[in-house]
Amino acid sequence: MTTDDLLANLNPSQHAAVSSFADTLAILAGPGSGKTHTLTSRTAWLLAQGLQPWNVIVATFTVKAAREMKERIGKLIGNGLESKLILGTFHSIARRYLTRYGHMIGIQKDFGIADSADSLAIIKRIVKRHDFTIDPKVARSRISGRKAKGNGYNDEGSGVSSKGPKKSVEAQEFECCYNEYEAALQRSNLLDYDDLLLRCVDLLRKYPSCVSNVEAVLIDEFQDTNVVQFDLMRLFASQRKRITIVGDPDQSIYGFRAAEIKNYKRMLHQYPDTVTIALEENYRSSGAILLAALSVIEQDSSRVEKSLMPTHTVGTRPVLRKLSNAHQEAEWIVTEIQRCMGMTGDLLDLNDIAILLRSASLSRHIESALGKAGIPYRMVGGLRFYDRVEVKTILDYLRVINQPDNNDALSRVINTPSRRIGEATIRALLEEADQSKITLWSLILGAVQGRGATKTKLAKLTEKGISEFVNIILTARKKISDLENPISTVELIKFICKQTDYENWLKDHHADVHGARWDNVQELITQAGDFQDLVAAGYEDESLPEIDGLEQGEESGHLSRFLANVALASEVKHDEDGGPGTAQITISTIHAAKGLEWPVVFIPATYQGSIPHSRSEDSNEERRLLYVAMTRAKALLYMSIPLKNSQGEETTLSPFLSPPSLAPLLDQRGPSLQSSTIQSISQILRRPLPSAESISKSAADLYSMEDDLFPVGGEDIDMDNESRYSTNWNPSYTRGQKPAKRQKIE
């Protein structure tokens, strides 16, 4: 593709941003305005200007976003060199540098990554061992704050709640937790998420030459970077201060993880020549959806207003539907999905639909209703596939095989399946290992091989069990280190399943659901295979350019890389390109849906306590979260509220949706999906109208005529014609003015 082609389909502001010669460039704009598209095009443009991909760093927020971006750049440049970019999440880029150069700051080869669940497990063990009263989650976040502080980030700057514990008992407990946690990580050769970033900052401060090759740094979703990530960005760009950031302060939703809206001000302070460009056209959503979403975000009077106009001026009004309880709400969602699929025929498939949840715990009813209706779905975000017990067990085996010093993984699988090694024995062995300052693996290996007798008295059968376990691990380790013919991760998982007779164990222990659990194990095997293919195709290239005078560490092996990929993934990769046979709807947390888009979006549970969440202290952040969720939708947006929550308590509508001015912008029943609606969907998605034979006539009968409609705000709505109304964008609409008029378009 020539540079002209690259720039051809951009609007004038996007064009200016992509081809800007400014060294530091900030693109601040609303959702769906093409920020990511512009960043991707700018990366391709920089390469077309002669920059080498291995000298360009592109940081995105999720693993999925990173993959998509790489693909999009690939399409733009068309020579396969996108795989050579240093592109990924901040954590994965940091891991890459630490793998290569970590030895210079004393990081051991083949370190593992403790994800947040691992960190919590370690802290819980410490708390339990000492019978402490401190809440492990509180301890975890304080530890995180302390680490940031130790690296020169003060409390205020890190944003992490690290205020010194007030009571002295608590202070002592925290001190002990901190020290033991750090020691446990070190013994198990693990780095936690904080370490990945902080140690990388440490590395680049001491050895800036590691990034002496870097010519340009590009960051997506800048509004959600924290101070440490901001510094990493500066360090990456220390050689040649060429930085492009894109972001939207209205979509800042990671304040609870210390993301800093202030980073933009820091940017202007550090780089006073920054050129800021705004993008003002929304290409994603219908005018009707955008209007409702803007009416939500504009309730925040402290925000800086920006202009955002829809390019799709017509559309169907978003739905806000009342149901009697969470169960009925789930049933309604399923019926609407069936109706929508039936009436839009081959215009839409299941991949086009997403259900976005404020918290993962809301998924139960929805999963069960979808399951009953036989609608396939994939779970994303906080609903992690990798946390499922059967998957976690196999992953723990892999982690132990890769790095037997990982005490936590080892203690979780040593007795799975049962080897007659009881909880108490495992605890005693762990204690003994901790006290002798060795790892559990060294201890049991010594015991099995007759060296250094353990003090813990082991029963004969227990000893036999431990020895069986040790043998599996040793055999597997031999297989991975066989230089001539190293075993693939897929084969290794099969080996573990065979040695542990895992399928039968699942049958015995989870008789009712063993099928689904075994399917998950198969899915893990598929994912390991996919990852292997990507690596073989050079698509997961991890190499960093050689730099004179710096000794590169060895590349990590396949297994290590697969495990790092899992630890850093915030979601499941699951038939994402799914053809017609494999189409699935997506269930995701709102947080994990950032930057993504779907033709049809459902947002259930829009009640006070869910959004805004009862545990959240920042109501503006909660509003932004609803705004992010609403602006994921392209053509149809369904919101709903059960009148009773899962605990049977009465609910009240989210205050973000209550203002009377919103009422006329919302439909209380659901779109009729008559021909005009279908036309507008096809227009917005730029897809052909559905073929007549693909439309199911009976789907129309699913339209619910019940009259338990929810009186939002004050306006009286003409119910007879309600579903046939669409909102036309009224360009004169600005804050404070009357919202757009409804117009009949049929």
Ligand code: ATP
């Ligand atoms: P978010 O804030 O949600 O991350 P964004 O600003 O990054 O949104 P993109 O995801 O880049 O927006 O773009 C939204 C949609 O608009 C995408 O489908 C993209 O392909 C499309 N788009 C962007 N720019 C244009 C354009 N100039 N012409 C047509 N479509 C465009």
Ligand code: MG
């Ligand atoms: Mg984006």
